[in-house]
Amino acid sequence: MKPLTVSLVQADAVLGAVARNLDAHLAQVGAAAAAGAGLVVFPELSLTGYVLRDLTPEVALRLDAEPIRVLREASRDIDIVFGFIEECDDHHMRNSAAYLSGGEIVHVHRKVYLPTYSMFEEGRYWGPGDTVAAFDTRFGRIGILTCEDVWHVSMSYLLFADRADIILVPSASPARGITVDETAVGDGGSPSDALLLSGSSRTWEGLLRHQSASFNVYTVYVNRVGVEDGTTFAGGSRVVGPNGRNLLEFGLDAEVGTLALDPELLLRRRTAVPMLRDERLDVTLGNLERIARSRFDD
Template sequence: MTDRLTVALAQLNPTVGDIAGNAALARKARADAAAEGADLLLLPELFLSGYQPEDLVLKPFFLDKLEEAASALAAETADGGPDVLLPTPWRGEGVKPRNAVLYLTGGRIETARFKHDLPNYGVFDEKRVFDAGPMPGPISIKGVRVGVPICEDIWTADVVECLDESGAEILLVPNGSPYEDGKEDVRIQLGVNRVRESGLPIAYLNQVGGQDELVYDGSSFVMNPDYSLAIQMPAFESAVSVAVFERTGDGWHCRPGDRVKPPERMESIYRAMTLGLRDYVRKNGFPGVILGMSGGIDSALSAAVAVDALGPQGVHCVMMPSPYTSQESLDDAAAACALLGVRLDEVNIGPAMKAFQDMLAPVFGDTESGVTEENIQSRSRGLTLMAISNKQGAMVLTTGNKSEMSTGYATLYGDMCGGYSVLKDIYKSDVFRLCEWRNEGLTRNDDPLLLGPAGPVMPQRIITKPPSAELKPDQKDQDSLPPYDVLDDILNCLIEREMSVAEIAARGHPPELVQRVWRMLDIAEYKRRQAPPGVKITARAFGRDRRYPITNGFRKIL
């Protein structure tokens, strides 16, 4: 009878569609596992294809290549090294493939287990591309009966109950669980629930890395039957930890191993933004990013995240003043760029404004100047940034936050123009908090994952001055919007919590204000459909998470 099983938990960063690159990562992890004397290597959910592969798995040629790569990896296990639990899409008996884990041992694919509970909510639509597998039984690995539920299979009790009743002794769970503010505690509680019900130790292995809007934060862990954490892996970075499971008189337990303290909330959000941007830029082959540097807080935070993600050499800032731009904004933009060590160019949009004014005069006639002329300024800036991007190849980084995107306080083809946004799911209230954290939290930067400078990255005045778009004289955001602490609370209630006007008003907000914000939120849906992707942070990010119709008569009840 085997009394020990040593498992290498490979918290890695695959790239969707890069089958050869992902297989190479698996080989490297297996070599590391062999060096640590591991019996088995566990990889994250759908590792060979990358997660989420979406409609790629409906392409037969893609499945052919996955089978070739999996067979090649299986053949390599004939060397006597660690066996492998390889998660991958796999052809099933039905029309669609299945979300699978292959057990590679002795030079072959010994068996497979399939995800039974396919998520179909929020950012997940696995029922669209996968067939569900049957209830899984354990796999005999080195004489140990190992249960391998896949991600969603442990979010309810049924699959683990089936594995327990089938004689499983250890649970190894490959996951593709995207980051969400506060989700670390949810996952731990999930582990507690399954351990309490089964009495089995559980290894929760999550992938790490950015994939379009989603960021996978890792934060993998091993929980023993007494609910203690034997292993806590780092957040937002690749790592391999070795879990040594031993049979004792009262069942299986994992020896204490690596335990890394999870980051606090602001650091966690900041790292998610940084990792999301870094992987979007690098995996899509951009040489860097370019952004408009206004001297305001949103562009300053976006620039800081970009520098921490890509290094100063990968960030190009452009100040684009108009006749309404204050000297204070010019000074603050220059000071922030100096602190970050990035290139700053200045392109005055005054001539573009005059050109549009002259060009449109026959159509506009003697109509009063207003929002149209303000939007022309924003679109002149968008055109400028896109021209530089086309010429130099860097991707335009947009700088709008969730409060603005919620209320439509943004200009299509203007400040919404670009390829990616790191603030898209960050409310303005948290923009201020993140700036304070970044200015104060890194007194010395010896973190290899943050490539920017230590210390402050923007003048304190950028954080404390009233926000303004500076599209007309003496303009302030709160001329058009409620105070951000009030606005963000109402928006959170409407978006994340789906509360009614009466429920929100009961929190102390005037009903007419709640109705006004609700209307702004609804009528801006057409803008959000045309916005670039951005890092998912909250439980209801715009795009794949929150899906509302553009043509929507429900707002007429207001």
């Protein structure tokens, strides 16, 4: 990878109000560019809000829609990752995140794992994506996973195998877990353990640090804040270095932070712990095929 200064926009969204959210995006993009960032990352569904339910078709955008053209224009100065409901060519709606650069759409990640359990009902309204792929940018190889995707370790494994240096994780994760058992900070490794965070944010911290440490990648996690239909989004956005340590961590409030990601750290980590070099794709593939066969046979 090359040196990258990334801006994390931990922000609220107005539910269903694409035009208002687009204005907020443009303001944040301008501020991030002025702060010297090369990439600005927004949360999951940043252009629409999250608890859309039957508003989904009303806010869905095709890739050639005007709001996306406006954001593409804004990406001439700074790369942008934002979230939206995509009306795909098959006319089904997907929870998508796009990477824009130089006025073009470089990559669209369609959320693969749509949680449809407990409080979540994504699979009712949106269709799943089926591709996870790293892509080349002017900063190096990047992959995007949206929120729940991270809970399936196969997703980050695939990006690792696809030689991602940086995994971006736009998210809209609600705050849950209020007992001291759940909110207790674990083994440190955090620049700001005193931050007020929900139990669910502590679980997320564990997942993201594990992802970075296992796969020797930078992880940039950008979560929503604000309240929709009684649910508070948990914030807790963070940057984790390729050694699994927190480099930046936000609390529950709206916040924008900019951090320089140093390729040197990636080099040092991969030298010390050459997981990618030693990874045996043939072993993974062979065993996955065996397991898939045995599961079909059952």
